Amino acid sequence: MSDTTKTSLTPVAQKFILHWGEMGTKWGINRTVAQVHALLFLSPHPVPADEISSTLSVARSNVSTSLRELQGWGIVRLVHVLGDRRDHFETTKDVWEIFQTVSEERKRREIDPTLRVLAECVQELKAGAQGETYTRERLESMLDFLTIMTGLFEEILRMPVGALKGVGKLRGKVITLLGSEKKKAG
Amino acid sequence: MSDTTKTSLTPVAQKFILHWGEMGTKWGINRTVAQVHALLFLSPHPVPADEISSTLSVARSNVSTSLRELQGWGIVRLVHVLGDRRDHFETTKDVWEIFQTVSEERKRREIDPTLRVLAECVQELKAGAQGETYTRERLESMLDFLTIMTGLFEEILRMPVGALKGVGKLRGKVITLLGSEKKKAG
DNA sequence: CAGTATGTACAGAATATACTGCACGGACGG
DNA sequence: CCGTCCGTGCAGTATATTCTGTACATACTG
Structure with a gap:
């Protein structure tokens, strides 16, 4: 055939x-x-x-x-x-699932190694007590950002397939909530 | 000098x-x-x-x-x-701001044109009433997904600089909330 | 077992991308 | 006005990436 x-x-x-x-x-x-x-x-x-x-x-x-x-x-x-x-x-035909899969893989391949490198850099700067304070600040802020961001992203990815539509509807509200919670907290 | x-x-x-x-x-x-x-x-x-x-x-x-x-x-x-x-x-030294700026630019340059193409494709399929039902379904689901996703992402980006830390703290809770709201709605 | 279908590895060709070095133009400094 | 500094455009070169064609391995078919 x-x-x-x-x-x-x-x-x-x-x-x-x-x-x-x-x-x-x-x-x-x-x-x-x-x-x-x-x-x-x-x-x-x-x-x-x-x-x-x-x-x-x-x-x-x-x-x-x-x-x-x-x-x-x-x-x-x-x-x-x-x-x-x-x-x-x-x-895979489900778009959300494709997105999840690819994102997770990309994180594993690209983000995680970056986090590792950043952590190493910060570590090395802590060890050698040089005057590289500024460098350390920058790298730490980058590390913190990426850590928080990927954590957040991971949780979103872990949402069940199809939850996205719910999020779509809730949107405005949720983000506003986030924003106001922030203000309260700040 | x-x-x-x-x-x-x-x-x-x-x-x-x-x-x-x-x-x-x-x-x-x-x-x-x-x-x-x-x-x-x-x-x-x-x-x-x-x-x-x-x-x-x-x-x-x-x-x-x-x-x-x-x-x-x-x-x-x-x-x-x-x-x-x-x-x-x-x-720019603020990492969140860098992220915002680059994301917005990338959306503008890459996502938006894609949305446009997808919309055109769907449109063309609607016009020529062919047997391309399956193609149309796929493209529509892709279009929907990207639309919702970029909308959500945009709102996140619009959060004030520094709000991220707040989000970091709220995390688990918020996502859980999203999940349960979904269940109720579904 | 010969003959054919199918999948994959790999060397070399083709292409795309990135980089260099120089040439030119404007602006500044005396 | 020279002479110099600085920035940018561009032609050609170098490098990296992608793609092809072929050669080979495996497995099915009759």
């Missing part, structure tokens, strides 16, 4: 996929990787790699690499389809 | 600046740009371009470009120092 369905994209799908690719590059994600993700996101069925390859006009091996990358990020899974030997791929 | 002070970096400063550079690249920001920013962030005084150049060992013109870029992001300002013809540069 090498029915390599030559899937061609509708104009809208194409528009979205291309834009998603650009978007990706601006956030440090490989264009092809982002495009593959967009394609899977729009596809109602799992898609085999060679079909992705022909649809996007990129080398088969490139698709392979991109899929591996996306699996690494935890938003693409390999699945099988009855009567087809080939691996098929699908992505 | 071409007192081009050959400033050399302390080990800690160097460590931070290098890491910040790497960090930058992972988020789609030029390494040198990030390094220049880190340098300014740690510096107690405004710094002239040639000093940045020699301290980081990058070409003068490269520094010039990077500074322009940082000014474009709104986190670096040109200032003058008495008795010195040269332009000096300083960055």
